[in-house]
Amino acid sequence: MARLVVAGHGMVAARFLQELSALGHDHDVEVFAAEDCEPYNRVLLTDLLMGTAGGRDLRLPGIEDPRIRVQRGTSVASLDRHNRRVRTSDGTTVGYDHLVLATGARARTVDLEGIDSHQPPTGVHVLRSIDDAAAIIAAASQARSAVVLGGGVLGLEVACGLARRTASVTVVHPTGVLMDRQLNAGACEALQTTLAAMGISCLLHTTAEKVLTRNGNLSGLVLSDGRRLDAELLVMSCGTVPETGVAQAAGLTCAPGVLIDADTLATEDPLIYAIGDCASPPEGSSGLVAQGWEQARRLARLLTGSPVAAPSRTPAPTDVVRVKGGLDVVSMGVNAAASTHSSQRRIQLLDASAGRFVEVVVDGDRIVGATAVGAGSTAADLTAAYTRAIAVPKDPAQMLIRPSDSAAGRTGSPTTMPESLTVCSCNGVSKGDLMRAWEAGDRSVAEVSARTRATTGCGGCSDVVAGIVEWLAAGDPDQTTSSGALEDDTQRKRDAHEMEMSRG
Amino acid sequence: MLLSILQVVFSLGLADEHYLRTRTTGADAVRAAAGYWWPERAEGLCGVPADEIRRAAAILAAGSPAHGGHGTVILTGRGVEQGIRGTDTVTAAINLALALGLPGQPNSGYGPITGQGNGQGGREHGQKCDQLPGYRSIEDPAAREHVAGVWGVDPSALPGPGLPAVELLSAIGTDQGPRALLIHGSNPAVSAPDSQAVVERLRALELLVVCDFVPSETSQLAHVVLPVTQWAEEEGTVTSVEGRILRRRQAVDPPPGVRSELEILADLAGRLGSQVAFDTSADAVFDELARASAGGRADYSGLSHALLDEESAQFWPVPANGVSTPRLFAERFATTDGRARMVAVDAGNPTTGPDISLVTGRVLQHYQTGAQTRRVTVLDKAVPEPYVQVHPTLAQRLNIAEGDIVDVRSPRGTARARARLSVNIRPDTLFMPFHWGGSGCVNRVTEDVCDPVSGMPAFKLTDVTVTPALGQVC
Numbered sequence: 003m004a005r006l007v008v009a010g011h012g013m014v015a016a017r018f019l020q021e022l023s024a025l026g027h028d029h030d031v032e033v034f035a036a037e038d039c040e041p042y043n044r045v046l047l048t049d050l051l052m053g054t055a056g057g058r059d060l061r062l063p064g065i066e067d068p069r070i071r072v073q074r075g076t077s078v079a080s081l082d083r084h085n086r087r088v089r090t091s092d093g094t095t096v097g098y099d100h101l102v103l104a105t106g107a108r109a110r111t112v113d114l115e116g117i118d119s120h121q122p123p124t125g126v127h128v129l130r131s132i133d134d135a136a137a138i139i140a141a142a143s144q145a146r147s148a149v150v151l152g153g154g155v156l157g158l159e160v161a162c163g164l165a166r167r168t169a170s171v172t173v174v175h176p177t178g179v180l181m182d183r184q185l186n187a188g189a190c191e192a193l194q195t196t197l198a199a200m201g202i203s204c205l206l207h208t209t210a211e212k213v214l215t216r217n218g219n220l221s222g223l224v225l226s227d228g229r230r231l232d233a234e235l236l237v238m239s240c241g242t243v244p245e246t247g248v249a250q251a252a253g254l255t256c257a258p259g260v261l262i263d264a265d266t267l268a269t270e271d272p273l274i275y276a277i278g279d280c281a282s283p284p285e286g287s288s289g290l291v292a293q294g295w296e297q298a299r300r301l302a303r304l305l306t307g308s309p310v311a312a313p314s315r316t317p318a319p320t321d322v323v324r325v326k327g328g329l330d331v332v333s334m335g336v337n338a339a340a341s342t343h344s345s346q347r348r349i350q351l352l353d354a355s356a357g358r359f360v361e362v363v364v365d366g367d368r369i370v371g372a373t374a375v376g377a378g379s380t381a382a383d384l385t386a387a388y389t390r391a392i393a394v395p396k397d398p399a400q401m402l403i404r405p406s407d408s409a410a411g412r413t414g415s416p417t418t419m420p421e422s423l424t425v426c427s428c429n430g431v432s433k434g435d436l437m438r439a440w441e442a443g444d445r446s447v448a449e450v451s452a453r454t455r456a457t458t459g460c461g462g463c464s465d466v467v468a469g470i471v472e473w474l475a476a477g478d479p480d481q482t483t484s485s486g487a488l489e490d491d492t493q494r495k496r497d498a499h500e501m502e503m504s505r506g
Numbered sequence: 507m508l509l510s511i512l513q514v515v516f517s518l519g520l521a522d523e524h525y526l527r528t529r530t531t532g533a534d535a536v537r538a539a540a541g542y543w544w545p546e547r548a549e550g551l552c553g554v555p556a557d558e559i560r561r562a563a564a565i566l567a568a569g570s571p572a573h574g575g576h577g578t579v580i581l582t583g584r585g586v587e588q589g590i591r592g593t594d595t596v597t598a599a600i601n602l603a604l605a606l607g608l609p610g611q612p613n614s615g616y617g618p619i620t621g622q623g624n625g626q627g628g629r630e631h632g633q634k635c636d637q638l639p640g641y642r643s644i645e646d647p648a649a650r651e652h653v654a655g656v657w658g659v660d661p662s663a664l665p666g667p668g669l670p671a672v673e674l675l676s677a678i679g680t681d682q683g684p685r686a687l688l689i690h691g692s693n694p695a696v697s698a699p700d701s702q703a704v705v706e707r708l709r710a711l712e713l714l715v716v717c718d719f720v721p722s723e724t725s726q727l728a729h730v731v732l733p734v735t736q737w738a739e740e741e742g743t744v745t746s747v748e749g750r751i752l753r754r755r756q757a758v759d760p761p762p763g764v765r766s767e768l769e770i771l772a773d774l775a776g777r778l779g780s781q782v783a784f785d786t787s788a789d790a791v792f793d794e795l796a797r798a799s800a801g802g803r804a805d806y807s808g809l810s811h812a813l814l815d816e817e818s819a820q821f822w823p824v825p826a827n828g829v830s831t832p833r834l835f836a837e838r839f840a841t842t843d844g845r846a847r848m849v850a851v852d853a854g855n856p857t858t859g860p861d862i863s864l865v866t867g868r869v870l871q872h873y874q875t876g877a878q879t880r881r882v883t884v885l886d887k888a889v890p891e892p893y894v895q896v897h898p899t900l901a902q903r904l905n906i907a908e909g910d911i912v913d914v915r916s917p918r919g920t921a922r923a924r925a926r927l928s929v930n931i932r933p934d935t936l937f938m939p940f941h942w943g944g945s946g947c948v949n950r951v952t953e954d955v956c957d958p959v960s961g962m963p964a965f966k967l968t969d970v971t972v973t974p975a976l977g978q979v980c
Binding site for chain 1: 516518519535537538547554557852855857858859871887889890900934
């Protein structure tokens with residue numbers, strides 16, 4: 003039995019172990035988890051802030067596998083590659099045949115004047131762990147004003163969560179575009195409309211220089227333009243730094259995460275693998291859990307000798323960034339912040355004051371990227387089309403707006419409607435059938451209905467049928483419709499309308 | 507998507523925690539597994555916006571008795587079951603119902619809507635290869651003993667489980683498989699997945715006997731056709747999705763020379779040397795099934811045609827000398843500890859999809875393979891020919907116009923039908939009803955892959971290509 007050591011037990015490591023166990027493995031697995039608690043869903047930490055999840059709901063599925071042992075509150079402290087051993091934080095030495103590094107990343111903190119790193123003032127937080135979330139929630143209950151440093155995905159989700167808890171929330175962002183890895187200026191403009199409506203102010207092209215305190219508690223910030231902001235709560239969301247201390251000390255190349263091979267997920271040491279936020283694959287680490295989970299799936303298959311790819315399907319792309327918290331923002335692939343190649347076609351819709359921006363990038367007949375802000379169901383359609391690699395329409399601009407629900411061809415005048423068009427779908431009656439009923443002598447909706455059964459099903463075609471009968475009457479040179487028959491029709495419409503209303 | 511609704515139910519505190527604690531087992535694993543599918547993640551895969559997923563959860567919860575609602579029922583149709591992960595999908599729906607505390611509560615619960623007129627009643631009395639009357643397993647020794655006793659035979663005379671339908675249809679006419687087949691009112695030449703392969707197997711039988719009341723496509727392949735009575739010419743019962751047994755009364759006399767299946771089976775049994783006498787009157791046969799089902803989950807032993815003629819609202823189990831059970835699961839579930847067992851399911855790892863998926867199904871005007879309804883003038887005129895529903899942007903991409911004849915193709919075969927454009931379908935999906943045989947038979951295209959647990963064929967999702975065709979639809 004091969005010995006497998008796993009350093010880390012966060013979302014990606016937990017998924018890896020679950021997949022390994024489900025595939026049936028013959029490894030003896032030792033897992034070292036820095037955190038004391040069971041692994042949880044870190045992506046949903048902002049849901050805790052927003053009040054849309056309880057702590058219990060963040061638990062990930064556990065595994066019951068006698069050959070996988072987890073030691074909580076114990077991390078890998080050093081790595082001896084030559085002798086294939088790790089030393090843990092409690093001094094034990096453990097040998098391995100294979101080692102998986104899944105140590106994740108930590109929140110980047112910014113050096114601000116006034117923050118003594120040995121004794122930081124209360125009110126200054128990062129959000130990376132479940133303890134961080136609990137601390138922020140507690141602090142928010144006491145704070146009037148909150149500031150979020152960094153308007154990336156996490157910063158904006160945090161701001162949304164804080165907006166429900168404090169009176170004032172301000173996002174301070176260094177560049178001119180929020181989420182500048184995903185959005186462009188137009189999309190940002192649309193997004194700010196929505197943020198403003200939620201009571202969140204944004205200060206762009208701004209950084210914080212200094213922290214002000216009173217009796218060891220945060221009381222305000224001084225910004226790069228000299229302005230002063232009141233703040234009792236500051237959350238720094240300035241990115242993450244991969245936890246690669248142990249790997250670097252052991253001589254593994256890191257830039258910034260541990261470099262791994264695209265196919266084997268191995269580092270330059272063939273017995274050591276790295277997955278999740280601590281790793282840097284050739285395509286770069288996106289920090290998205292989808293990428294880490296796909297790595298976890300592949301590594302589990304590689305280590306158990308199972309086929310990596312499903313027979314007829316390729317794994318879905320893992321670079322969809324979807325912002326939660328009531329902000330309708332999604333970006334994927336060649337997004338609004340990315341530049342396009344000459345073979346790619348970029349189509350945009352900007353409706354900033356309505357909070358909407360939609361863009362799709364097409365190469366040939368496939369979507370290679372899309373960005374949507376405030377676009378509701380269109381965003382869901384685009385994401386599903388991208389994720390499932392579905393071909394685009396001839397005019398990709400049609401993807402920017404969802405068509406209205408009227409049946410194709412139902413609108414349009416009786417004159418231009420083809421005779422073969424089905425007007426009453428319940429009974430399969432076409433315009434041509436109605437015309438033949440007219441030719442056979444029917445002169446009112448009631449008579450046409452009796453012959454063809456049109457309008458006798460759901461009644462949804464009543465208006466269209468009445469319109470065709472009127473059109474037939476208007477065009478008939480004999481004009482044998484009596485005004486009485488038309489009045490019957492009008493009354494019928496009124497009755498039908500009343501029935502609709504009472505049905506509610 | 508079901509998992510995501512469940513995730514919302516748990517994370518917003520909409521679950522009936524008391525119900526989960528006292529009436530179920532396995533809730534924790536289900537809660538954790540649902541945690542993989544928060545709405546924003548599910549949205550990217552199923553295309554249903556996260557907000558709508560949340561709204562669905564809110565609506566379902568608001569109606570549930572635990573939240574003071576008048577009742578919430580979760581019903582699933584064939585689309586949920588007829589896929590290779592049908593069992594898992596249904597399990598997800600059941601978990602959702604249990605999380606909301608629905609089964610056993612007034613006006614609430616879970617139910618599957620199936621396609622046949624009395625699929626429910628038939629299944630309950632052993633019309634499945636692995637079951638005995640009363641909704642019991644043919645391998646359960648106690649059930650075997652009881653039913654054998656009712657029939658007056660030794661339990662060892664009862665066979666073990668047979669082949670599920672799809673497997674059976676691919677085994678007939680092969681060296682190791684059955685050489686003779688009796689088919690009653692079924693039309694597998696049109697309704698079975700990979701239908702052309704099934705037709706070959708039917709042709710390979712030494713003896714095919716079809717009992718039906720219309721000349722279906724399958725009957726055309728038979729060596730012997732026995733015309734039988736039609737539903738309006740018979741007495742009997744049907745059972746609904748809520749376990750309500752309904753009396754079905756004869757309305758007209760059959761034509762002269764037409765026998766009922768009870769008469770045919772009795773006659774056949776006699777000629778095959780059966781020592782057991784088979785009743786041919788429906789109420790006597792019902793009484794026999796009632797006795798055979800005694801003690802089973804679907805216990806009919808307290809019922810008879812006479813009782814059902816008097817009392818209309820009878821729900822199983824109705825034990826002899828007992829009372830009807832209008833609300834199943836009010837007190838306990840049919841498990842050894844009386845608790846519902848929740849099984850965690852996961853949707854798996856996301857993959858890219860097929861370019862075009864075919865979904866099969868029904869239209870209002872036709873029933874099953876259309877063998878009956880295509881012979882009713884008004885219905886046939888309403889929907890006279892096979893068609894395939896296509897989204898306009900897909901049609902445009904494929905250079906197909908409304909009304910064009912197209913070929914829908916898979917590795918198993920081709921179906922030809924008229925294209926009808928509609929925005930009420932996804933641009934990557936086609937819908938084709940299965941009510942026709944011949945070149946418009948959509949099951950020429952479907953595959954006989956099945957859910958590994960239920961054996962249910964995956965009718966609802968086939969990878970296909972579509973091209974314009976020349977020629978008329980048959």
